[in-house]
Amino acid sequence: MASKKRQGKKNSGAGNPAKAAQRGRSVHKIQAELSVDALRGQYVAWVAAQVPAFSPADAAQAAEIQLDVIRTIGGEYAETARSSNLFDLDPELFGQALADFLVNLPDNVAPEPIFSTWLDFFSFAEDTSLWQGGADNLEEVREMLEDALDGFAEGDAEICALLRATPLFDAVKNFAVAIGDGIATNDFTDSASSSRAQVFEAMGIDAQSVEADAPAPLRFNYIWNAAMMSVVTTTETSIVRDEEAFAEFLDGEQADSAQLLFEMAVACVQAHLNPTMDTSLRDEAHYLVVRNLLVTASTGRDGDLEGLRRNVGAKIYDSVLPEATEAMASLAGFGLLQRDGETYSIDERLVPVVSAGISEVEAFFEEAV
Known part of the structure; x- marks a missing residue:
């Protein structure tokens, strides 16, 4: 039974x-x-x-x-x-x-x-x-x-050839080379400060202009994010180069190399969309305005900026618009957008990069709700 x-x-x-x-x-x-x-x-x-x-x-x-x-x-x-x-x-x-x-x-x-x-x-x-x-x-x-x-x-x-030809690749490569055997994050001696200054210079940032207690320059955030998602990692006490990833990053045309370079570019787009990686209304407004401008660059059709201004509030919108405009110029400077005067466009081969960056930041804000 x-x-x-x-x-x-x-x-x-x-x-x-x-x-x-x-x-x-x-x-x-x-x-x-x-x-x-x-x-x-x-x-x-x-x-x-x-x-x-x-x-x-x-x-x-x-x-x-x-x-x-x-x-x-x-x-x-x-x-x-x-x-x-x-x-x-x-x-x-x-x-x-x-x-x-x-x-x-x-x-x-x-x-x-x-x-x-x-x-x-x-x-x-x-x-x-x-x-x-x-x-x-x-x-x-x-x-x-x-x-x-x-x-x-x-x-x-x-995609390897395309992304290696960008100024972003050069910036990330220079950053990875400059950290050498690693940069201590808890060492504030003159020697360590000198090493950090060399890293800033390698990233195209005037080290003298960086105040110790001030937020890092936006350019640092952009390159840092791209490097962290591709060839650089951190320990409890230092920033180090991932040698295996760096070798693939520098040379190779296979899937592993393409993936590293793709992640580098996506992370850079993410950092431009939300440079503070915070969830305030102002941060979200910045993301929405830059996203709108990127969609316009991709499609060639003007977005509804006035509608967006009403939705996020005129005061916040007006304060983030200049920053969003600078973010677009920066993306063009890194080679991820094409610029003709004040008009931007996206190489169709880089559309997946931009789309992935937008999706990641969109998910970030959705998860924060």
């Missing part, structure tokens, strides 16, 4: 595909996810064989990360194709499921590992004789993934 009760409870719970499907998950999707889960042990062994240098823990971790991707996209494919068999894929429907997944990928997540993961999975399926579809189908999905990788590789090389 006890056994029957347990069986009845199990079949009426979340483990029952039919019940789960009623709650919005198709049987095909559930079965595909379960089939991926069942492969974990076999896939870990395959990964370990491909990379002998991996420890068992390394192989398990790498396999887990890849199978999570396979499980997620595979489940979406199964729902679209109404088939849970991931070893006999319809190339067109697989491409659709993959595209839907990539559209929702956060801006700070590189898509290349997604393609590589599926290529590995198909190699695993072939090596272990699990592939059940035709050879033509397998070749087609592989070509799709390889073409995507090639396309992103070209895009990575282009």
